[in-house]
Amino acid sequence: MSEINITAKLFLLLGAFNAALAEMLGAFGAHSLKTRLNVSMLKTYETGVEYHLYHSLGLIIVGIIAMNLTNNFWLRSSGWYMFSGIIIFFLVLPVSVYALMELSYSQSSYNSITQLFDTNIVFKSFILMLILVFKYHIFTGVRHMLMDFHLISESLASSQRSSVITLILFLIDALLTVWMFI
């Protein structure tokens, strides 16, 4: 890797800075606050530092992902954007009709589809995948709108940067979405 792209650099710097900060705050807690705070307050403080460190590591991981994203397959985002739109119309919307029908037809149809969603891993993964396709279209769509209304530049360098950022934001949201349903 001869040159690191600017997005990766930003995340790696933020991650490193925050990890260092978490380390210092942790040391401060262990050595200096220990004598001044009671056990429960100290424990709360330590939990804060712990999560701070986790999130710093998260930023570093995002940076490493961004570093390897240059010219990646998934960065042909205009193509994937149109493709996801086609999938939404021909698959996500028809499935949403089915889901809405089951959810609103009767109490027993509501129970059976929510139970299917909770117990059948294949059905759940399928629905989650459709939700992610929809979200992908929304994330890339916001990027295209910002370009359409000239809020971000359409130059090659700027487009590559915005597609890396869009993909990272989408991946973070995808993880949150999957986590929300598990």
Next chain:
Amino acid sequence: MNLGRLFWYAQRYSALYFLVFVIYLEFLYLSNQLNFIFFEKNILFKVLATLFILLANIHGFIGLWTVGTDYLTKRTLGFLSDGLGGVANTIRKTYEFFFVAIGFALTISYFYIIWF
């Protein structure tokens, strides 16, 4: 305002609505408000979902139509073979008919499910 420009804006402003609608749905899910009674009785949801399917059809129609006129043409299909290039217009019209029919089916189903 000419028709092309109207379509261009319609597709983008409808997209803003989808963003709001998705945030609304996530809020409903996360705040544990969803149950059968909600889907049966909540008027706000019914109105927003109806608006969603109408705008989704406009947005989807413009999008799919644009993809068709961009990629299913004599020139682009001609890259694959001369035969395909020759019937490009027929292929595109069939594709347009196909998604318009699906769009009608989706809208009617949504209306029926939500309001009857």
